[in-house]
Amino acid sequence: MQTDTQTxxxxxxRAYFRCFRGCxxxxxxYDVIYTCPxxxxxxxxxxxxxxxxxxxxxxxxxxxxxxxGTTVWPYGSGVWGMREWVAPDLxxxxxxxxxxxxxxxxxxxxxxxxxxxxxxxxxxxxxxHTGSFKDLGMTVLVSVVKQMMADGSPVRAxxxxxxxxxxxxxxxYAACAGIPAIIFLPQGKISAxxxxxxxxxxxxxxxLDTDFDGCMRIVRxxxxxxxxxxxxxxxxxxxxxxxxxxxxxxxxxxxxVPDWIVIxxxxxxxxxxxxxxxxxxxxxxITNKMPRLVAAQADKANPFYxxxxxxxxxxEFVTAQPTLATxxxxxxxxxYEKAVQAIRESNxxxxxxxxxxxxxxxxxxxxxxxYTCPHTGVALAALFKLVExxxxxxDERVVVISTAHGLKFTGFKTGYHEGSLSEVESEYANPPxxxxxxxxxxxxxxxxxxxxxxxxxxx
Amino acid sequence: MQTDTQTxxxxxxRAYFRCFRGCxxxxxxYDVIYTCPxxxxxxxxxxxxxxxxxxxxxxxxxxxxxxxGTTVWPYGSGVWGMREWVAPDLxxxxxxxxxxxxxxxxxxxxxxxxxxxxxxxxxxxxxxHTGSFKDLGMTVLVSVVKQMMADGSPVRAxxxxxxxxxxxxxxxYAACAGIPAIIFLPQGKISAxxxxxxxxxxxxxxxLDTDFDGCMRIVRxxxxxxxxxxxxxxxxxxxxxxxxxxxxxxxxxxxxVPDWIVIxxxxxxxxxxxxxxxxxxxxxxITNKMPRLVAAQADKANPFYxxxxxxxxxxEFVTAQPTLATxxxxxxxxxYEKAVQAIRESNxxxxxxxxxxxxxxxxxxxxxxxYTCPHTGVALAALFKLVExxxxxxDERVVVISTAHGLKFTGFKTGYHEGSLSEVESEYANPPxxxxxxxxxxxxxxxxxxxxxxxxxxx
Numbered sequence: 001m002q003t004d005t006q007t008x009x010x011x012x013x014r015a016y017f018r019c020f021r022g023c024x025x026x027x028x029x030y031d032v033i034y035t036c037p038x039x040x041x042x043x044x045x046x047x048x049x050x051x052x053x054x055x056x057x058x059x060x061x062x063x064x065x066x067x068x069g070t071t072v073w074p075y076g077s078g079v080w081g082m083r084e085w086v087a088p089d090l091x092x093x094x095x096x097x098x099x100x101x102x103x104x105x106x107x108x109x110x111x112x113x114x115x116x117x118x119x120x121x122x123x124x125x126x127x128x129h130t131g132s133f134k135d136l137g138m139t140v141l142v143s144v145v146k147q148m149m150a151d152g153s154p155v156r157a158x159x160x161x162x163x164x165x166x167x168x169x170x171x172x173y174a175a176c177a178g179i180p181a182i183i184f185l186p187q188g189k190i191s192a193x194x195x196x197x198x199x200x201x202x203x204x205x206x207x208l209d210t211d212f213d214g215c216m217r218i219v220r221x222x223x224x225x226x227x228x229x230x231x232x233x234x235x236x237x238x239x240x241x242x243x244x245x246x247x248x249x250x251x252x253x254x255x256x257v258p259d260w261i262v263i264x265x266x267x268x269x270x271x272x273x274x275x276x277x278x279x280x281x282x283x284x285x286i287t288n289k290m291p292r293l294v295a296a297q298a299d300k301a302n303p304f305y306x307x308x309x310x311x312x313x314x315x316e317f318v319t320a321q322p323t324l325a326t327x328x329x330x331x332x333x334x335x336y337e338k339a340v341q342a343i344r345e346s347n348x349x350x351x352x353x354x355x356x357x358x359x360x361x362x363x364x365x366x367x368x369x370x371y372t373c374p375h376t377g378v379a380l381a382a383l384f385k386l387v388e389x390x391x392x393x394x395d396e397r398v399v400v401i402s403t404a405h406g407l408k409f410t411g412f413k414t415g416y417h418e419g420s421l422s423e424v425e426s427e428y429a430n431p432p433x434x435x436x437x438x439x440x441x442x443x444x445x446x447x448x449x450x451x452x453x454x455x456x457x458x459x
Numbered sequence: 460m461q462t463d464t465q466t467x468x469x470x471x472x473r474a475y476f477r478c479f480r481g482c483x484x485x486x487x488x489y490d491v492i493y494t495c496p497x498x499x500x501x502x503x504x505x506x507x508x509x510x511x512x513x514x515x516x517x518x519x520x521x522x523x524x525x526x527x528g529t530t531v532w533p534y535g536s537g538v539w540g541m542r543e544w545v546a547p548d549l550x551x552x553x554x555x556x557x558x559x560x561x562x563x564x565x566x567x568x569x570x571x572x573x574x575x576x577x578x579x580x581x582x583x584x585x586x587x588h589t590g591s592f593k594d595l596g597m598t599v600l601v602s603v604v605k606q607m608m609a610d611g612s613p614v615r616a617x618x619x620x621x622x623x624x625x626x627x628x629x630x631x632y633a634a635c636a637g638i639p640a641i642i643f644l645p646q647g648k649i650s651a652x653x654x655x656x657x658x659x660x661x662x663x664x665x666x667l668d669t670d671f672d673g674c675m676r677i678v679r680x681x682x683x684x685x686x687x688x689x690x691x692x693x694x695x696x697x698x699x700x701x702x703x704x705x706x707x708x709x710x711x712x713x714x715x716v717p718d719w720i721v722i723x724x725x726x727x728x729x730x731x732x733x734x735x736x737x738x739x740x741x742x743x744x745i746t747n748k749m750p751r752l753v754a755a756q757a758d759k760a761n762p763f764y765x766x767x768x769x770x771x772x773x774x775e776f777v778t779a780q781p782t783l784a785t786x787x788x789x790x791x792x793x794x795y796e797k798a799v800q801a802i803r804e805s806n807x808x809x810x811x812x813x814x815x816x817x818x819x820x821x822x823x824x825x826x827x828x829x830y831t832c833p834h835t836g837v838a839l840a841a842l843f844k845l846v847e848x849x850x851x852x853x854d855e856r857v858v859v860i861s862t863a864h865g866l867k868f869t870g871f872k873t874g875y876h877e878g879s880l881s882e883v884e885s886e887y888a889n890p891p892x893x894x895x896x897x898x899x900x901x902x903x904x905x906x907x908x909x910x911x912x913x914x915x916x917x918x
Contacts, residue, residue: 099565201826371588437667
């Protein structure tokens with residue numbers, strides 16, 4: 001008897017929410033639930049590993065490989081090409097995908113040489129629909145909501161409180177699906193430019209006359225009837241999409257695990273997701289090694305680094321100071337416990353860098369053809385430190401996660417090259433040169449520049 | 460005897476420059492030559508069709524399909540996955556690729572319904588390394604230059620005169636290859652924000668105290684010794700990369716040809732490239748039909764449209780007026796003759812649209828999850844006109860080429876939603892709503908917004 005419309009292929013698998021701390025209880029991915037009803041802690045998605053392990057590793061590899069770039073919906077998406085590991089009972093017609101994932105794993109040959117690494121790679125997650133890695137999680141969240149609504153849930157809209165990549169991704173995926181999106185914000189902290197993506201994508205942007213805490217109070221009040229699904233960082237469904245970036249990196253090395261993965265962290269959901277993806281590969285017998293994970297923070301917002309220095313004896317929360325790396329300006333990270341597990345079980349490292357270091361690291365990378373956002377600058381600057389002190393050695397394979405496209409940070413780029421960023425000395429500033437319309441002068445200038453360039457090429 | 464290092468697979472094929480108008484003479488792709496020495500007209504790359512036709516169509520399809528998403532260098536790139544059709548004697552070690560191509564062919568289901576089309580697709584070329592379709596051509600040009608330099612050419616640098624996508628792509632690919640890039644510009648027409656991509660990628664940006672014509676005079680003077688290779692729009696090598704987008708679209712429909720392809724045009728190189736790619740597929744027996752091509756112009760810069768209205772009796776050149784679609788603000792298009800062929804032989808159409816039309820078309824598309832640049836707005840507005848007058852009918856399959864990422868046009872987006880764009884009435888403006896921190900008021904506002912939204916969903 002045919003009781004549902006899901007594809008035959010995904011039928012043997014199932015996934016559900018469970019408390020990350022281990023409290024009793026299982027909850028459907030299609031329930032409106034964000035935290036453990038018992039302890040208030042984070043949930044996590046648990047997959048039926050017995051069912052998944054029934055398929056041999058070699059078959060999984062072949063299956064996932066076969067879907068890359070396919071024209072068969074929805075497998076051309078890097079996320080939905082691994083749907084059995086993400087949200088197995090999500091039906092085809094509810095997938096809201098914009099071909100996320102399968103981004104360039106860029107061999108940073110020139111940058112690597114300059115810092116003494118022969119095998120340095122940058123995962124360019126920002127070359128995506130909304131310009132950041134948030135697309136990977138949002139395709140899952142909005143698809144789940146679409147299925148909830150199709151199956152009669154009271155949910156009528158999705159919402160979040162963010163001025164950045166999260167609201168951009170939520171608004172775009174919701175618009176694609178025709179689901180209303182609501183962005184809650186405290187007044188006075190928003191500019192049109194910051195919000196232009198969700199505004200353009202038709203989100204209902206509500207600026208409330210209060211601060212962030214006041215916002216959250218209102219949000220809780222107006223969502224009590226479960227009509228609005230919160231896409232905030234408490235929500236663990238997005239991790240299922242975000243974890244695919246780790247799996248994708250391994251696949252792009254023909255299923256070989258790199259030695260290190262470096263990622264900029266704020267709320268700590270992304271490093272938890274990396275670990276979850278890598279762990280899954282080991283549990284399925286596809287890999288037999290965990291890369292060492294590096295969580296990179298800005299000095300201005302370094303609670304996780306402080307906890308790390310004390311061996312995670314307790315969670316350190318700080319008041320985050322303004323930093324160029326705006327998306328990780330977070331003092332009380334939501335996914336702290338999950339991230340501690342990720343660092344501990346991967347023999348990982350936490351590092352922190354100054355404004356000066358992150359801006360110059362980004363600029364140095366740009367000189368080799370990238371277009372680096374400040375958060376990627378944080379990850380690169382942390383990498384430089386680990387290489388300098390010999391913790392990462394020259395033949396190790398290192399992947400740096402670039403979380404967003406530099407096009408989202410024009411002010412950061414122009415400020416750097418104009419030399420106007422606070423606490424930053426722009427070591428690689430490259431302003432335009434003004435010349436008279438005189439062929440001889442122009443020719444001489446070019447000669448001088450090309451001679452300089454030749455010198456640079458040898459580093 | 461091994462006389463070169465090219466791969467076995469590409470050995471049977473060759474390509475060379477020839478005069479587009481048919482003058483006698485063949486020139487190597489690795490010569491520093493931009494126009495026909497006899498007539499001064501454009502060159503075009505000619506492939507040895509006998510050799511290419513020797514392989515059956517089915518084998519070509521299988522070969523190209525097999526390379527999509529592969530980890531074997533450089534075939535994971537959408538351009539280099541068809542290298543035999545692009546630059547067959549380009550050696551692996553000289554390929555400068557950033558995984559260009561294979562962009563999302565997005566099924567615009569919601570937008571299509573709103574305008575009465577059931578099979579509307581948007582090719583999102585801006586979801587790429589530098590954020591525009593120019594990457595497709597630049598990977599070829601910079602790779603060719605790298606091979607020239609490896610083989611002892613006097614070329615030492617690449618150059619162009621552009622404030623936009625071309626200089627961004629040239630600078631990024633040159634930086635990746637470690638080849639110096641020079642951007643020539645007239646002073647007073649440049650802002651840091653316009654130029655921030657080439658500045659960040661380390662290009663030598665020279666602002667000359669003259670106008671554009673004066674710039675070109677100086678450029679010609681300083682490039683007489685062939686030490687600087689010009690990546691300007693006269694250069695026909697870029698077309699070989701750009702044409703792959705047409706082939707890729709057909710491949711993404713499992714080698715089925717759509718009925719229409721709509722593209723915004725200025726210098727007319729891109730529509731020439733589309734036609735060239737589609738023609739190649741027919742010559743190889745892979746397809747048996749040419750889609751109808753639509754060239755979309757802004758009213759403010761519509762020379763090709765004017766020529767079209769006179770059945771191309773002669774080239775009409777105009778003084779282009781300022782338009783929101785800055786990249787196609789061109790009055791004397793370089794690739795006029797090639798584009799006339801493309802329109803004539805595809806039974807094509809040329810259409811032109813106002814500032815008001817292009818801005819509102821872009822905004823309407825954004826409401827369905829895209830993030831549309833003004834040039835894509837031009838193409839969409841032209842499409843709306845063709846549908847309205849019944850030239851495109853409801854069941855035809857239509858592809859619109861989106862040439863750049865909206866993230867490059869934050870000013871356009873914010874201006875639109877603030878209602879401050881000249882000659883534009885913002886029909887879909889969606890500014891933030893300011894509310895007191897009162898749960899009842901917020902709840903009521905959300906209710907009203909969601910009711911509105913429900914109404915919208917039915918169109």
